[in-house]
Structures are given as structure tokens and as C-alpha cells.
């Protein structure tokens with residue numbers, strides 16, 4: 001499978017496609033999810049909710065997309081949420097300086113480099129403009145990636161579209177903590193869009209200007225980082241770690257990662273394990289997942305420790321989640337900025353909680369899940385493409401096909417559709433075209449099973465059940481359908 005094949009399939013079947021595509025000059029980096037893609041996206045989100053948010057007893061909120069400038073002054077984003085950009089002297093195309101170097105040399109360019117160091121690196125790398133092939137670039141400058149707006153009739157209130165969903169969580173921490181009736185640690189989750197003025201959006205869902213995030217911020221007492229309630233459940237579980245300065249991925253048990261101080265403490269190892277387990281459920285093989293430790297220079301400005309969770313794709317390793325130990329950066333900043341004391345008082349100890357963050361990209365995960373399930377095989381001298389999606393992610397559990405529309409067969413098929421639909425199954429109905437074409441279509445969108453209703457159904461109440469991956473067909477009684485396809 002390749003990125004191009006997946007993108008072709010996504011466009012052909014309308015999983016996702018460019019926003020306002022019928023208008024020329026619409027800005028890039030904005031994507032619409034079509035009916036099938038939206039079902040997959042919802043299922044990705046539902047799995048995150050079920051496996052992480054609910055099981056870990058996190059509190060989920062839904063906050064505003066637009067936040068006041070003060071928030072980003074305090075959070076450090078106005079000052080530091082920058083990308084270095086550089087312009088081709090000849091054709092004036094704009095590039096991200098770090099990406100320009102990375103693409104030429106393959107090295108990771110730290111975020112912390114100064115403009116001067118970047119200028120030097122561009123020159124040494126021999127990078128050229130991808131548009132006009134010139135190797136002459138202007139001076140690098142920092143470009144703030146937040147998208148601003150003005151609120152009020154006279155625009156008196158400067159605001160920004162949130163560049164990450166977590167700021168609401170920090171702002172709401174005090175209130176949610178109070179109503180949680182719990183001592184720390186508590187986790188607060190939020191899923192929704194964030195906005196970044198990317199210079200060079202590309203690779204469809206992988207680098208967007210409007211991106212879906214599903215985030216969790218875990219607030220804890222730094223003195224109790226090793227007090228983890230369910231530690232026994234993960235202590236022997238192995239994480240795939242690519243540590244700073246190492247070339248190979250190593251399998252390291254959570255216990256060992258803590259004992260050898262590879263991570264800051266049990267709380268970090270525990271949640272890394274939960275992340276890896278969640279992505280196993282999305283269908284990724286163990287060897288295609290890793291946590292890459294980031295050096296200080298490479299980390300976001302607020303992070304003390306970062307493990308990027310990456311999966312292997314046709315484009316190489318792609319980051320899906322930033323797992324950041326943010327320390328007290330956020331609550332400290334907002335305490336100061338808002339003049340509100342955000343510290344907690346527990347068992348006679350007053351302190352500012354620390355934060356560990358699991359910041360996952362929804363759209364990136366959707367792309368990776370689709371690519372990971374993409375299969376191509378030769379069957380009866382014909383190429384067959386199907387998505388081997390996990391059942392819980394598939395857009396539909398089952399498709400219902402009447403063999404023909406006449407002689408009461410369509411009516412019978414409709415009846416079965418209704419019955420299954422009432423049982424809370426996601427059921428697709430299609431009566432158009434040949435059966436072979438209909439199978440091919442549902443294979444391509446990853447529907448787990450297909451059921452065909454024919455003349456025999458009218459006689460003995462049996463149907464043909466076909467499994468997507470194996471294409472094996474069984475003749476079964478209609479009342480057995482649910483038990484055969486599972487929940």
C-alpha cells in the first residue's frame with residue numbers, strides 16, 4: 001500500500017476531500033469528512049472514549065474554540081508558538097526552514113535553533129526551492145502559527161482560535177477539580193478542533209490547518225508521581241521505546257523504564273502503556289508502533305519530557321500523539337496571568353499540580369488506521385482492494401443486498417435491514433448494480449460482513465453471509481445473523 005493509493009481511495013469513496021473544493025483558491029489544509037470517513041472518525045473517537053477516558057475515569061469537557069489573547073499571553077503561545085519560515089529569493093515561495101533542511105538531509109532539526117543557526121544550516125544543507133530550484137533564500141524569521149480574530153462590534157477584543165485543545169482544560173481545571181470529589185491525580189479530557197496557520201499544509205490529514213485533537217491532561221502531585229493505583233496491571237507490559245541517542249527500538253517493561261529512570265516515574269510509564277494498548281485495539285501491530293524520546297531542543301517549549309507516539313506508514317514513521325510532561329508550566333502561567341491561585345490543598349499540602357498530557361491527533365489517527373488496514377490481493381485474476389478494519393472501527397457492521405429487486409426479495413431484504421437496525425447494528429442497504437460490484441464497494445469501505453437475500457430466503461429463511469477479509473460465504477438462518485457477526 002502507498003500514501004497515493006490510500007488518498008485515491010479516500011477521494012473516490014468520499015472518506016475525506018478538500019474543503020470548498022468547488023471554489024478555486026480555497027486555502028489548503030482544510031478537509032471535509034464524507035459519510036464513510038465520518039463514521040470511521042466517530043468510531044476512532046468512540047474507541048478513545050471507551051478505552052481511555054472511561055476506563056481511566058477521566059472527566060470529559062467541551063470548551064470554546066475561541067479564547068482571549070490573555071490566555072495565550074499566559075500560556076506562552078504568543079511568544080513561542082512559532083515556526084521558522086524562509087522565502088525563496090527568486091520565486092518568493094515560502095517554506096518552513098526546519099522542514100526544508102530535514103527534507104534535504106534527513107536529520108531532525110531542533111525547534112530551539114535561532115534564526116541565525118537556521119540560515120547557516122540551510123546554506124550548508126544545499127537545500128533548493130522545490131518550485132524554481134533556486135538555492136538562494138532570504139533570512140529566516142519566526143512566524144506565529146495562531147489564527148487570530150477580533151470579537152465585538154469594534155473588534156476591541158483580540159482573540160485566537162485555540163491552537164491546541166488543552167488550554168480550555170487548564171482554564172477549567174479548578175472548577176472540574178472541585179466538582180470531581182476526588183483527590184489528585186485526575187484526568188480531564190477534551191476532543192475537538194484546533195487551528196494552526198501552517199505554512200505548508202500537506203499529506204491530507206497529516207498536516208492540516210484545522211485539525212481534530214483528542215487530548216487528556218492528567219493533574220498530579222509531583223511528589224506522588226510513583227503512586228499509581230493500577231500499577232500492577234501494567235508493570236510487566238512492554239513499551240516500544242526509541243530512547244534519545246539510541247538507534248534501535250527496545251522493548252522495555254514499564255517497571256524497568258521506571259527503575260532505570262528512562263521515564264520520570266510510574267505515572268508516565270502507566271499512561272504510555274495505556275496509549276500503546278489503545279493503538280493495538282485500533283489494529284496496529286506491535287512492531288509498527290514506537291515511542292520516540294525527544295531531546296530538549298526538539299521538544300515543545302512547555303515540555304520537560306516528551307515521548308512522541310509514532311506508527312509506521314508508507315511515508316515512514318508518523319507522529320500521532322505527543323505525550324508531554326508539562327510540569328507546572330500551564331497552571332503557573334495561568335495563575336500568574338489571571339491572578340487566580342490555581343494550586344490545590346490536599347492533606348495539609350498546598351501545591352501547584354503537575355501535568356502529564358496525552359495529545360492525540362484524531363485525523364492523523366484516522367489516516368493511519370485506514371492505511372494500516374489497506375489490503376490488495378489478486379482474486380480470480382482480478383485485483384481486490386479491501387480495508388481490514390477492526391470491527392469496532394468499520395463504518396458499518398454489515399451490508400444487506402437483495403439479489404434482485406423483484407418478486408418480493410427487496411421487501412424481504414428491507415425487513416431484515418430494519419430488524420438489524422433496531423438491534424443497534426450499523427447496517428448498510430444497497431440494491432444497485434451486480435452483486436460482485438456491491439461486494440467490491442463494501443470491501444473498499446471496510447464493511448465487516450455482507451448478507452445476500454435471494455429466492456431461497458423466501459423459501460427457507462436462510463441468507464448468504466460473506467466475510468470481508470476471507471470472502472468465505474456461509475448459508476445461515478436469518479435468526480442466526482446477529483450471533484454470527486458478533487456484537
Ligand SMILES: [Zn+2]
Pocket residue numbers: 088089090091092093129130131132133134
Ligand atoms: Zn523558488
